[in-house]
Amino acid sequence: MSSTQKKREMQVAALENGTAIDHIPPRQLFKVAHLLELEKLDTNTITIGNNFPSRKMGRKGVIKIADKFFEENEINRIALIAPNVVLNEIRDYEVTRKQPVSLPGELIGIVKCNNPKCITNNEPMPTRFTVINKESGAIKCHYCERKINKEEIIVK
Amino acid sequence: MKIKSLVSIHQYSKDDILCILENAARFEASPNRNLMEGRVAATLFFEPSTRTRLSFETAVNRLGGRVIGFQDASTTSSSKGETLKDTILMVSNYADLIIMRHHLEGAARYASEVAGIPVINAGDGANQHPSQTLLDLYSIQKTQGRLDNLTITLVGDLRYGRTVHSLIAGMSHFKPSFHFVAPDEMRMPDEQKSFCDNLGIPYTEHTDFTEDIINRSDILYMTRVQRERFTDPEEYERVKNVYILRRSMIGQSKSNLRILHPLPRVNEIASDVDDSPKAYFIQQARNGLFARQAIICDVLGINHLI
Numbered sequence: 001m002s003s004t005q006k007k008r009e010m011q012v013a014a015l016e017n018g019t020a021i022d023h024i025p026p027r028q029l030f031k032v033a034h035l036l037e038l039e040k041l042d043t044n045t046i047t048i049g050n051n052f053p054s055r056k057m058g059r060k061g062v063i064k065i066a067d068k069f070f071e072e073n074e075i076n077r078i079a080l081i082a083p084n085v086v087l088n089e090i091r092d093y094e095v096t097r098k099q100p101v102s103l104p105g106e107l108i109g110i111v112k113c114n115n116p117k118c119i120t121n122n123e124p125m126p127t128r129f130t131v132i133n134k135e136s137g138a139i140k141c142h143y144c145e146r147k148i149n150k151e152e153i154i155v156k
Numbered sequence: 157m158k159i160k161s162l163v164s165i166h167q168y169s170k171d172d173i174l175c176i177l178e179n180a181a182r183f184e185a186s187p188n189r190n191l192m193e194g195r196v197a198a199t200l201f202f203e204p205s206t207r208t209r210l211s212f213e214t215a216v217n218r219l220g221g222r223v224i225g226f227q228d229a230s231t232t233s234s235s236k237g238e239t240l241k242d243t244i245l246m247v248s249n250y251a252d253l254i255i256m257r258h259h260l261e262g263a264a265r266y267a268s269e270v271a272g273i274p275v276i277n278a279g280d281g282a283n284q285h286p287s288q289t290l291l292d293l294y295s296i297q298k299t300q301g302r303l304d305n306l307t308i309t310l311v312g313d314l315r316y317g318r319t320v321h322s323l324i325a326g327m328s329h330f331k332p333s334f335h336f337v338a339p340d341e342m343r344m345p346d347e348q349k350s351f352c353d354n355l356g357i358p359y360t361e362h363t364d365f366t367e368d369i370i371n372r373s374d375i376l377y378m379t380r381v382q383r384e385r386f387t388d389p390e391e392y393e394r395v396k397n398v399y400i401l402r403r404s405m406i407g408q409s410k411s412n413l414r415i416l417h418p419l420p421r422v423n424e425i426a427s428d429v430d431d432s433p434k435a436y437f438i439q440q441a442r443n444g445l446f447a448r449q450a451i452i453c454d455v456l457g458i459n460h461l462i
């Protein structure tokens with residue numbers, strides 16, 4: 001077996017049923033894992049790989065979770081930090097669905113408000129943001145009305 | 157039935173605003189009405205503001221309601237670490253209406269989501285203070301006989317001043333033109349300017365406060381330039397006297413010009429202006445009573461006033 005073949009096999013470690021998340025920016029990989037609450041999955045086999053060569057993006061991260069299919073709202077949380085991620089649903093070793101993530105209209109409990117005087121930073125309560133511009137990724141706090149640009153977004 | 161609260165001026169349409177102002181005029185004509193008989197309003201002032209609290213409490217009293225509440229959070233359980241939510245839920249057991257002021261931004265919106273009774277925002281930090289905006293609009297309408305097509309000059313701290321931001325939002329329904337007069341470090345933020353741009357509302361920005369601008373204005377809205385907003389104390393010393401209105405500056409102004417100020421003022425309106433018939437800031441504060449009576453009735457669903 002050539003070394004390239006070996007590499008490829010490691011990358012695509014066979015998944016019978018489950019979800020493969022591809023094209024994750026390497027720096028966001030662990031954040032993505034956290035946003036998907038993978039640490040709460042006790043029985044699923046999870047493979048996390050990072051810095052794989054990628055033609056599209058130089059390097060990329062990949063996460064594979066056996067026997068787990070995500071709801072749209074679960075997966076769209078990661079659009080904030082990894083907008084070009086593709087989600088592959090795999091059933092019986094075949095990709096049955098390819099789904100790009102998209103930013104939802106509202107983000108609940110995901111982002112921390114940048115305003116220290118915001119009620120959400122001083123009261124045990126979930127944050128709530130409205131996406132005011134899907135293209136630029138700008139969001140607005142539902143409570144203090146502070147506008148936050150994409151580069152300034154702090155994911156909890 | 158959905159509970160109605162007043163959290164932000166942005167939630168009011170043009171018709172909502174006009175309806176509030178119409179009712180405010182009815183209360184001015186006849187302020188004492190037993191519309192709240194048997195009802196209890198809680199004034200929760202987590203941050204003290206004597207002026208606003210007295211205005212609201214007078215409004216409740218003149219409507220025949222009763223008032224409970226506090227005016228200093230240090231004497232309540234919130235100083236012992238109780239959450240806002242618990243305080244609001246506790247008060248919701250007793251009262252029919254909450255009127256609250258809080259130093260944290262978004263506190264009133266959150267309270268309105270958990271309360272189960274109407275909440276009126278009497279100021280949440282630097283965010284919103286909608287009853288101030290409605291009393292400003294009432295004052296403008298009353299002194300000008302209309303709200304449409306007016307030239308409004310906003311002077312002072314336009315960057316942090318929430319009253320001017322809300323006034324722009326409130327006036328945006330009525331085809332206004334604005335002059336923004338402020339030092340560079342207190343210029344109108346981009347957010348408000350693009351709000352105007354999107355609605356086609358014309359504005360011009362100035363750093364000099366000149367008679368020429370005053371002479372073109374129908375409303376001159378003065379605000380306080382606060383020392384604590386400046387990082388450079390020398391800069392404060394340089395600009396603090398530039399944005400002071402003096403009697404000599406309004407000699408050639410339009411006869412319908414009126415001078416407004418959200419109060420308290422420090423030195424931004426010289427005392428020689430007070431006797432001018434164009435000075436309106438004291439009556440403006442009095443109008444707050446009628447606007448607040450109208451707001452209280454609105455959130456409590458008391459309609460059909462005559």
Ligand SMILES: [Zn+2]
Nearest residue numbers: 113118141144
């Ligand atoms: Zn906020």
